Amino acid sequence: MNDGASAGGYAGQVLRVDVGGGSSRTERLPGEWIEKYVGGRGFVAKILYDEVPPGTDPLGPLNKVVMAAGPLSGVFLPGSGKTHFGAKSPATGGYGDSNIGGHLSPELKMAGYDVLILEGAAADPVIVVIDDGKVSVRPGGEYWGKGCIEAETALKRDLGEDFEIAVIGPAGENLVRFACISHDFGRQAGRTGIGAVLGSKKVKAIAIRGTHTIPLADPEGLRELGKSMYRACFSKPGFREWTPNGTAGVTDWVNEIGAFPTRNFQTSYFPEYKKINGDRLRADIHLTDKGCMGCPIPCGKYSLAKVAEGQAHVEGPEYETIAMIGGDCCLADINEVGYANYVCDELGLDTISAGNVAAFAMECYERGLLTEEQVGRPIAFGDLPSVLYLFRKIAAREGIGDLLAGGVKAAAEKIGGGSERFAIHVKGLEWTGYESRYAPAMMLSYATADIGAHHNRSWAITFDVARGRGKMEGKPEKVVELQHVRPLFDCLGVCRLQWVEIGFDLEWYERVFPLVTGRKVSWDDLLRVSERVWNLTRAFSIRHVPGWGRAMDRPPARFLEEPVPDGPAKGHLITADQMSELLDNYYALRGWDNNGRPTRGKLEELGLDDVAKHLWG
Amino acid sequence: MRLETKDELCSGCRVCQLVCALENFEQNNPKMGLLRIIGHFPQPGRYEIRVCDQCGACRDACPVEAIYEVDGVLRVDESLCTQCMACVEACPRGVMTTHAALASPKKCILCGACAEYCPTGAIYDADTVAAEDAWRITRGEVARTVGGGLGE
Structure with a gap:
């Protein structure tokens, strides 16, 4: 199924669809991807890096939209409904991705694919329909112009209630650079404008139905460990309180705490x-x-x-x-x-x-x-x-x-x-729900998140509160740690909220991974994958956007020059000098140079020799 | 074991279908689950749970008497089944389940895994949990009484 690299967890196939020509083809999922990138976000990053060259217009036909499941997506374990979308971002011009919950990636895997790559552009509106092994690009004019929920309702009526659907609305059609992808009547892959990339390809919707079993290396072992994982969640106080x-x-x-925008x-x-x-x-x-x-x-x-x-x-x-x-x-x-x-x-x-x-x-x-x-x-x-x-x-x-x-x-x-x-943005992506003038780790998280100002790569504000709001020491270390742990969930294809919100222990994932995939890897091995992906997305953006580096790893002037005027954080800000020091420490911890570029040594250490050649010759 | 449901508690997570297919077929495939979850969205905005209540319509419809009862649970004798699908058509709840990878129609045998692992208490064993308590489970007001170690 997949070069023998994994006994389970993967459907084993990549589906490429030329939305302009209407043709599609299936490829084996490369074993190298499984070993070096695991799935989900890792696959998205690898594909975009290799296949979308610098200079590509984010809203032109050469950009690609990648949708990827992880090895744990759709498996009987807590929070396995996550799907990763990616494209060169029309919001930033750099690497773009966004995560969505619901039922898409399980359905994609049951249809036989771990990854869907949409290429080219259609002249007239289309929908992409994946029904187990049958793939078609169909006219979509009757849905064009409809709202996301209205269109999803119509598509389920026309195709069948058991299709899982990703759809764009008028904003995506009109190439708004923060247009989202919608699914399941109100879930979104919201960030980095991938809805506009679908709009530029005239793809109104992707509809998926699958019936195949997701292979597991050890079904009986997984069933029993999965049950234990659920029981562990049920027993957490946060299960009821959160x-x-x-x-x-x-x-x-x-x-x-004075952090509300x-x-x-x-x-x-x-x-x-x-x-x-x-x-x-x-x-x-x-x-x-x-x-x-x-x-x-x-x-x-x-x-x-x-x-x-x-x-x-x-x-x-x-x-x-x-x-x-x-x-x-x-x-x-x-x-x-x-x-x-x-x-x-x-x-x-x-x-x-x-x-x-x-x-x-x-x-x-x-x-x-x-x-x-x-x-x-x-x-x-x-x-x-x-x-x-x-x-x-x-x-x-x-x-x-x-x-x-x-x-x-x-x-x-x-x-x-x-x-x-x-x-209020970083690199062209609008800031999100945590005002950070009295939260240095969170401020650094926003400044250095690989897609622009986004909270989910490193939700470090709890660390700021626990460790001392004004303190700078230890903050870059925590940000780097979180930037590897949290996006790892996006590689695995599961939700992080069981861990973040109710204290579900990370050790479970190390235990469940071999039962699903047949590959025994340590948590540290997985974190190494996440670091590799982080460096890869950074390199993508450096190659695509002039100046992507230190000069762009910074919050807007308001946050560096205007103290918070009132409320619990009154009087606080992080100065440009403090921000600069945070970045110095952050780059050093990452093995990046003073301009925020991954060094040749770091890239080679991560097995990214081709990337090292691209950045350093 | 008597399965009852509270639709208003269902979140559509399909843990019931996942655990059902693993328990009964060792397959990670919610499409093989022997119960159905139907979403009614965008309006009125609720899920509907359909579980087998062992009503007997499948047995009554079977022309070769392949469906038999043991201790109140109806089972399919696959050696007799001719895959005529009369039981599937007769099932009033649409939970006689067929799948390309399964030889004959399958039905719920009241293993109870769905109730044991339903995170919200939307499916419960009415023999051990009172209906009003199933509702209160999600509010943390009562301990779960099914399953090992789930309670307080």
Whole structure:
């Protein structure tokens, strides 16, 4: 099945689809990929590095969209529903990837494939249908223009309820650079604009149905260890305490420590946070929990949000949406946040970037850098119609929406007037739900995350709180450690929240890996894989984006020069000198040079000799 | 063992189907699970669980008397089954299960693994857990009474 490199865990095949020509072909999953990159994010990074050369237009036909499962995806163990998408990012121009929960990767593996690669571009809208071994590229015009949820509903009606579907909305069709991919009525691969890459290929949807068994090296052993893993989750206090509110439950804590994005990150405390927290979500709008494949702690909260404009079923809002549309746009009503979440979901906008961009526009308007004439109406923080207006204009690329559809970095370059100081992004990717002026490890995490400002590579803010908010010592070490542990879950194809949120022990993964794959590898071996992938994605971006390095590993000026004005973090910031010192230590720990480039020695040590040649000749 | 369900507790995670197929066929394949989870999305927004209640419609429909009862549990005698699929058509809950890799239609034999590993208490053994307690399991108000070591 796969060069004999693994006895189980992999379907053993890679599916390539030429969406323009409509043809597809199947390749054996290379054993080298399994050994050096494991799966998921590792496969995405390897494929993009090898097959998308520098100079490629992210929205041109030579970019590729990769969807990959990990060896643990779809297996009977906690949180096995994760899928990894990747492409050269239209938001940053560098390596882009985004993770999604639900049921896609299990279905892909049951259809016979670990990896799907979409190549080329269609002239007219298409859908890609994978039904076990039968692959087809079909006309998709009847779905084009529909919202994500509307289109998914129609596709399930037309193809069958048992298809798992990934779909883009109008934002993706219109090449908005923070367009997401949607699945299962409200889950998203939100970040880095991969929805726009699908849109550029005229691919409205990917529909998958599979019936094959996912091979296991030791089915009986896995069954028994899997049961133990579930029982271990059930016995954790967090199983009962964390699950009812899901990720929204962290809203109170983030405000209490002064790290909640508020008013376009002007401050880090939203006085009305108790109106949009997990308790309000659970009590006021929640209908049912919605879990990914194999999940014992479903964080998906399916809700019904009611506002003056109407009512909407929505999965969420989860914490990031509460932070970026709630706090950052100052919406102080869980119904309003939920409804705005729904509008983004239907349009196919990443709620994180969309909230950040809307907040940026509202601050520009307050400061007179955007006029009522330019915007088309008055806009204001705390006003739901303003926020919805901006989202809809962006998705349609109409008027002000066209200016904002490139994200805050591109918009600030056009608006000028010093707006780049409060365009809250790193490398063109909008910042997410943790204001970090009083959290050096978290600030360093955002500055150095491989896709731009994103929290999930290293959610180090708990370490800042535990170790001392103002302290710099030990912070780079923790960031490097987390940047290897957390993305490893994305290689394995499982969710990290069992570990992060309820304290499920990491040792389980080392124990379960050989039962699934037949390969005995240590946790340290797996971390080495993760470090290899981290260096590979860094090298990709260095080769694709001039200046990707130290000069771009930095937060916006607001965070380095304006102390937090109020709330629990009042008066704090991290200076440019402190940031520089954090980076010096971080690069040294990584074996990178002072400009943030992986050294030849480090790359060769990781078995990336070809990459070393590309970077150093 | 008497399987009962609370749809409002189901999160659609399909742990029940995964463990069922492993328990009964040693296959990691939720499509072989002997119970169904049906999502009703985007509206009204809930999952529906269908488990076998041993109603006997399959036995009554079988023309060759291949389905027999032992201690209240209906089983398929594969040596008699002709794969006519009459039982599949007759099953009112759609849980007589067929799969290309399985020789004959399969049905639930009340092994109880689904109830034991359902993370939310949406499937439970009504012989040992009261309906109102199944609801309270997710709120941590009562200990699980099924399964080894799950309780407090």
